[in-house]
Structure formats: C-alpha cells, structure tokens
Amino acid sequence: MAFDVHDIREQFPILNQKVHGKPLVYFDNAATAQKPIAVIKAISDYYLNYNANVHRGVHTLSQRATDAMESVREQVRAHLNAAEAAEIIFTRGITDSINAIAYGLSNTVQKGQNVVITAMEHHSNIVPWQMLCERTGAELRHLPMDEHGELILDRLEVVIDQNTAIVAFNHISNTLGTINPVQKIISQAKKVGAWTLVDGAQSGPHTIVDVQSWDVDFFTLSSHKMYGPTGLGILYGKRERLEAIAPYQGGGEMISTVTLEKSTYAGLPHKFEAGTPHVEGIIGFGAALKFINEIGIESISAHEQSLLEYATKQCSGIKGFRVIGNSKNKASVLSFVIDGVHPYDLGVLLDQQGIAVRTGQHCTQPIMDAFCIEGTVRASFAMYNTFEEIDSFISGLKKAVSMLL
C-alpha cells in the first residue's frame, strides 16, 4: 500500500481542529502521539460489548476479554520477535517497567558491582538505578557523549567492566534524536556477563526491533507513544531473567497459592502483573500495533526522515538557530535553541499560532547541563505530519523570533 499522508490524517480526527484560530500543527509526538479511529473504536467496542474482568470468570464476557487481551500479548510477541508470549509483560508504562527491573535486582546486585547508563537518559532511566544503587551500595556509572550528542564508544570497554551488573540505555534519545548503536553496547555487556535493558520509548513508533537478534535481556515500550492508549507499557524480558528476579508488586493475579502466612508466585507473565490489568489499554494497543504494521514501519520512518531533513534545512536559515543533537544517525526529533531567545517564549508564541511543540528540559536535565543550556524547543514528527505543516512551523518560528529579538 502506498504511503499517503492525507489518507492517514483522516484516521486522526483530532488533527482537524483549530487552536487559537489557527489550524493545529501537532509536533509534540515524542511526548505522546495522537490516536487513530481504529484505536478509539477498539476501546469503545470493548466497553460497549465485552467489558469484564480477565482471567477469573468462567462466564462468556470474561472469556472474550481474556482472549482479546492474550491475543494482544501474542501480537506484541510477534512484533518484537520474542521467543514466547509469556515473556511479554503488561506494565503501566516505561517508568513502571524500568522500576520493576531495578527493584527486582535489589537482592542480586551487590556492593562492588556497578550499573551503567548513558549521559543521554530520560530521568525514568536514571532515577530507578540511582535508587537501586542507594539500596545496594553499587556504583552508578555512565557512558559519556560528545558535542554532537553521540555516545563515545571508545569508552565502552572502560565503563562496562567485569563488575557491571546491568547496562541500561535508550535506543533513541527523546531529546537529541540520536539512534544509539544498540548491538555494539549489548555485545560489550555480554563480553563481561552484564545484563542489558533497552528503553524503547522513542524507537517503538519508528523502528522495527527484533529482541532475539539483539539478544537483549529486557526491552520496554510505551503504548501512548505508539498511537495507543496511555497508562500501558510493554516489558519484554528473557524467560530466564524474568524468572531470576523478584516481583516488585504483590496482589491478585500474580500468585499461585495464598495462605495467611505465605504465598507462592504465579508463573510468567502473571508474576509481574499484580492486580487487574489495563484491559482497555491493552486492547487499544493491539489496534494501534495493527494500524502501524498495516502502514508499515519502514514507510512511516522514511516519511518522518524526510520531514526531519526538510525541517532541519529550513530552520538552518534562521539567524542564531542551533540544533542540539546532530548525530549522523537520528530519528525524527528536532531539538534546538535560538541564540538570545528563551525556549519558553518560543513555545508560547508558537502555541498562539496553533503549533504544539515541547519546550524545556524534556526530563533530561543532565543533557541540558552537558550542553550548558536551560532547555530546548523540540519539534518531533509522526506519520501524519506534512511538509506544509513544517512550512507553517517555520513561518511561525520566524514570526516569534522577530517579536522576541
């Protein structure tokens, strides 16, 4: 099927509106993507026709809801090429996924060991590891980056050593757009016997990930960044790893037997899914995955790349414009500053012209410190964005700058 952005836009009714009297230009996709009709329909269909709690009921609706949810687990397994569906855990989001692993390692990681992250992580892939290190006495290290926003791979063998327990890093930086060389990092971790976790927040909507060919231990995705509902994350873990670590939440669904004295845990994936799951979210995410795969991630990514190139080129003509993050290998995130102008002011004036961008630190304060800036303006593109929208953005940006300088 040929990629037609106008057909795609029709699937996203929210885009067809005016903000402050101007047509909405939504460029905050790295924060959250809009939802196609298929996703909204799947959710309402669930509530209209087969809402029931899953896994417990013998009645028909419960069985239908359970089947729908479990078929999404299988869909995700296939999408990531995991070995088995039980390795796919439904969480509340990426933050929840990472916390589950960091907590689960509390009894295995010891003083004298270290945990490695990178200089370009989202706070959600920094703080849980700081907490793990505080609990265990392990050391938190990071792989540094250069002025282009690329990881300094020469340092890999120094930072990741025999005492490294786990290496946790993002596939694509939400602030810089940098696509990190996942396999190189994983291979160094393997050499020293360290575990690996890859944060796929920004890669989910743009790239195909094969967890078996990566040979990664844990991988996590966010539904709402992939055109699905909020409140749902995916945690992939290799069976042997998930079996080796402790669950971090106790409750219903995750147990095998419970007495008042002691409980035994259920097998995978339920061991990590305490409480009633986010059934509508899971069903909606299934519809989102189907939607993405019907269009094709390669076509989506190619379209986004041409938007990024066009936007970068058009912006470079603006006086004082400076891209933050110009890695050779980059996803559709354009983070920038304009000399003499505060990002917040640009954000306000773009909003007045109907253009939604993100301003600030993007939950990555260490990156701002590294570049010695207060924050950036970030425009991030999705499958439904157009070249005409970039033209509106550029003229809106020029107008804002002329008012501010």
Place this chain on the structure above:
Amino acid sequence: MATIQEKQQILIEEFAFFDEWMDKYNHIIEMGKSLPMLPENKKNNDLLVPGCQSKVWLHAEQHEDKIIFSADADAIIAKGIVAMLIDVFSNQPAQEVAAAELKFLEDIGLKDHLSPTRANGLMSMVKQMKYYALAFSA
C-alpha cells in the same frame, strides 16, 4: 501619582486596543524589554519566585511608606508579565499592595489565556509581591 486601581484601568484600556492575542503578546514582550534589568549580582537564588516555568527574580525595598519592586526574568514573556505587575504595584503604599484586588489579569483575559502551569506561575509572582508588602506594612 495614580493609584493601584487607576494603574489597572490604564492597562485594561491598553490591552483592549488589541484584538489579536499575538498583538497582546507583542505588547507584553515590549513591556518586558523596557523593564530595566537587574544587575547580575542581584539575580541570586533567594530572589527567585518559586513555581515559575522560567526564572523570575523579584526584589523589593521600602522607600518611606512606599514599596519599590524591581524584577528580571530569563524569558521575555515572563518578564513582560512581571513588568505589568510592577507597573501596578511598585511605588505604592505597602498596605495598599497587600490589600489590593487584582482585576486587570482577568479583565484583559491573561489569566484564562495562560495554561494552568503558567497561570500558577503568574499567581506565584502576585503572591510573592503581596508577601513583601505584608512584611513591610507590619
């Protein structure tokens, strides 16, 4: 010397002149640009107004029975907003500042027009000015 009430009325009339919000913002920006800068040594963390998305430094001193405000911000729109507040509140009796009702923010629509986080930032500035005024009128 115009009173707080009269100052507010002047601002309301100025803003009524613009139909488009971009023009109103332009006016706020111009006010921000014309507010004298605080010297760098005065921009210390003690003067930062908490709860603003950008950095806003607010300084107050007493001159006879009047309170004199000066301020700066790293973002120009925030600076324009604090400039409006200074226009209304500065060089007024501290007791009147502490007791004043601010109606111009609603009248010119600024409060509704800002996002909730930014409106909170605006209210923090007002609160901070009133704290100073209360302290000085005690």
